Amino acid sequence: MHRTAASPPQRPRRVPHVAMVRRAVAAAATLVTLAALPAAAQDRSHAPGDASAAHCATLSWLRVPGAERQDKACLAELTTAGTVASGHTDPADWAGLTPAGLSVPSGVPGIQIDGYFPDSSTTNTNHGWQHDAQFVIRLPDRWNGGLVVAGSPGVREQYASDRAIGDWVLARGYAFAATDKGNTGAAFYRDGRAPGDALAEWNTRLTQLTRAARAVITQRYLRPPARTLATGMSNGGYLVRWQLENHPELYDGGVDWEGTLWREQGPNLLTFLPPALAAYPAYAGGGEGAERAHQQMTAAGFPAGSEFLWPFHHQYYWDLTQRVYREELDPDYDGTLEAGHPFCAPGSPGCDADYDYRSRPDGVRDAISKIALTGRIGKPLITVHGTLDVLLPISQDSDVYARMVGDVGRGHLFRYYRVEGGTHVDSLFDAFPDKLRPLLPCHRAAFTALEDWTGRGVQPPAGHTLPRPASTRPEDLLTSCPLTS
Known part of the structure; x- marks a missing residue:
C-alpha cells in the first residue's frame, strides 16, 4: 500500500529469526548462473527531439513526477556491460536468476535516473538510502519508441531484472524502468498496517512507476511512448497479470514469466x-x-x-x-x-x-x-511457465490462471506456453543440463511474439506445451525456443 511519511505507524512486529535471514542470503549466494544470447538489436527510429546527436543534452530537463529523490547520470553504457563498473546496478540483486555466461550486450549510451518515491519503510539499502519505493529508469540515446516496465522477482530490489530483461530490451532500443515494489527482503511483511498491505503495495508501486516513466519519456524524447509493455518473472510476473487486469489503459500488453497466483479460494x-x-x-x-x-x-x-x-x-x-x-x-x-x-x-x-x-x-x-487475481485481463498477455517448476508448481499456478482467463471470456487476449523441462530459476540448468531447459529464451520468444501481436496484429501461435527439443546440447537449449509446435 502506498503511504507517505506522515501516514500512521506500521503494525508492530518483532525481530525475525536470524537464521531465516541467513538462509535467504545463502539461497541467493548458492544459485549460480548459464548462457543464452540476446537477440540482435533491431533498427531503432529516431524520435523528434532524439538527443543521440547530442548525448544527454536533455539531462537537466528531466523530472520524475512524484519522486522524493532522483539522481540523474549521463552514462556511456546503460547495460550491465557498463553499469556494474559504474555502480549503476547491483550484481547481488540479480545473482542466480540467469544462466551463467549469458551474453552481455553493449553499445547503449543514455541517461539513467535512480530515485525513490515517498514511503515510510526502509528495507532497501541501495545507495545507502535506506528507503523503499526505489526505482531505476533508463533512457537510451537511440530509442525505438517503446517502454518496458518490470517489478522485481521474489523480494529483491529494483536491479533484479537487469540481466534477464533490462540488458536485452535496452539493446533493442526500449526505455526500461523497474521498481523494488515498495518493500524488500525476507522481513518484507513488517511493512503495512494490516495483513496483505505489503503485498498490495507491490501493485501500487508498479502502477506509480509506469505513469512516472511515461511522463519522463515524454520529457526526454518530446513524445510519449508509442507502446508500453510490462514483463517480469515470478512475483514480477504476478504484477504483470494484476496490471493488465486492473490498469489495462497503461499498457499495450505483457509477458508473464511464471507469475505467482493469488486466489482467495486457492490454490496459492x-x-x-x-x-x-x-x-x-x-x-x-x-x-x-x-x-x-x-x-x-x-x-x-x-x-x-x-x-x-x-x-x-x-x-x-x-x-x-x-x-x-x-x-x-x-x-x-x-x-x-x-x-x-x-x-x-x-x-x-x-x-x-x-x-x-x-x-x-x-x-x-x-x-x-487485496491482491487476488481474476483473469479479467484487458490487454494481450503471454504466459510462459516450466513444467518442472517446484516453487510454483504449474498445475497449481499458471494452469489454473489460464482457466480463469478463459472462464471470464478473455481467452482471445491470452497465450499460454508450458515449457517442458523448465524450472523456476534458470541457474539450476547449470547443475542439471540433461534434465532442465532454461526459460530465458522462451521469454524472449514470447516478448518478440507480443511485439508482433500488439504492433502488427500478428497472432501468436495457439497456446500449447513446448516439448524439450530432441537435441539437448546446451548451446541449442540456451539460444532457441520456437513457439510453434
Missing part, C-alpha cells in the same frame, strides 16, 4: 507449500513411509519427475517462502512469534508444516482479496 502458496514441508522429510528419509510421502507430494502439485529438484527447494525455498508469506497474510497463526519456527517438525506448536489454509479465519482470505 499457502495451500501447496505446507504439504511439501510435512511430507518431504519422510520421503527423503526413505523407509516404509517414503512412498506415501511421495504420493502426498505429487497430490500437492509437485510433479513426478521433478524429485531431483526437491532437496534444493526444501533447503532454500519452501520453508522460508511459506513462513514469510504466511506471516504477511496470517500473522496470528503462530501467536506472538514472528514468521514461525524454521524447519519445524509436524505436530510441534504453530508449525507451518501443519498449516491448513482452508481452516483459517475469514480474515486470511480478506487479506488475500
Whole structure:
C-alpha cells in the first residue's frame, strides 16, 4: 500500500529469526548462473527531439513526477556491460536468476535516473538510502519508441531484472524502468498496517512507476511512448497479470514469466507449500513411509519427475517462502512469534508444516482479496511457465490462471506456453543440463511474439506445451525456443 511519511505507524512486529535471514542470503549466494544470447538489436527510429546527436543534452530537463529523490547520470553504457563498473546496478540483486555466461550486450549510451518515491519503510539499502519505493529508469540515446516496465522477482530490489530483461530490451532500443515494489527482503511483511498491505503495495508501486516513466519519456524524447509493455518473472510476473487486469489503459500488453497466483479460494502458496514441508522429510528419509510421502507430494502439485529438484527447494525455498508469506497474510497463526519456527517438525506448536489454509479465519482470505487475481485481463498477455517448476508448481499456478482467463471470456487476449523441462530459476540448468531447459529464451520468444501481436496484429501461435527439443546440447537449449509446435 502506498503511504507517505506522515501516514500512521506500521503494525508492530518483532525481530525475525536470524537464521531465516541467513538462509535467504545463502539461497541467493548458492544459485549460480548459464548462457543464452540476446537477440540482435533491431533498427531503432529516431524520435523528434532524439538527443543521440547530442548525448544527454536533455539531462537537466528531466523530472520524475512524484519522486522524493532522483539522481540523474549521463552514462556511456546503460547495460550491465557498463553499469556494474559504474555502480549503476547491483550484481547481488540479480545473482542466480540467469544462466551463467549469458551474453552481455553493449553499445547503449543514455541517461539513467535512480530515485525513490515517498514511503515510510526502509528495507532497501541501495545507495545507502535506506528507503523503499526505489526505482531505476533508463533512457537510451537511440530509442525505438517503446517502454518496458518490470517489478522485481521474489523480494529483491529494483536491479533484479537487469540481466534477464533490462540488458536485452535496452539493446533493442526500449526505455526500461523497474521498481523494488515498495518493500524488500525476507522481513518484507513488517511493512503495512494490516495483513496483505505489503503485498498490495507491490501493485501500487508498479502502477506509480509506469505513469512516472511515461511522463519522463515524454520529457526526454518530446513524445510519449508509442507502446508500453510490462514483463517480469515470478512475483514480477504476478504484477504483470494484476496490471493488465486492473490498469489495462497503461499498457499495450505483457509477458508473464511464471507469475505467482493469488486466489482467495486457492490454490496459492499457502495451500501447496505446507504439504511439501510435512511430507518431504519422510520421503527423503526413505523407509516404509517414503512412498506415501511421495504420493502426498505429487497430490500437492509437485510433479513426478521433478524429485531431483526437491532437496534444493526444501533447503532454500519452501520453508522460508511459506513462513514469510504466511506471516504477511496470517500473522496470528503462530501467536506472538514472528514468521514461525524454521524447519519445524509436524505436530510441534504453530508449525507451518501443519498449516491448513482452508481452516483459517475469514480474515486470511480478506487479506488475500487485496491482491487476488481474476483473469479479467484487458490487454494481450503471454504466459510462459516450466513444467518442472517446484516453487510454483504449474498445475497449481499458471494452469489454473489460464482457466480463469478463459472462464471470464478473455481467452482471445491470452497465450499460454508450458515449457517442458523448465524450472523456476534458470541457474539450476547449470547443475542439471540433461534434465532442465532454461526459460530465458522462451521469454524472449514470447516478448518478440507480443511485439508482433500488439504492433502488427500478428497472432501468436495457439497456446500449447513446448516439448524439450530432441537435441539437448546446451548451446541449442540456451539460444532457441520456437513457439510453434
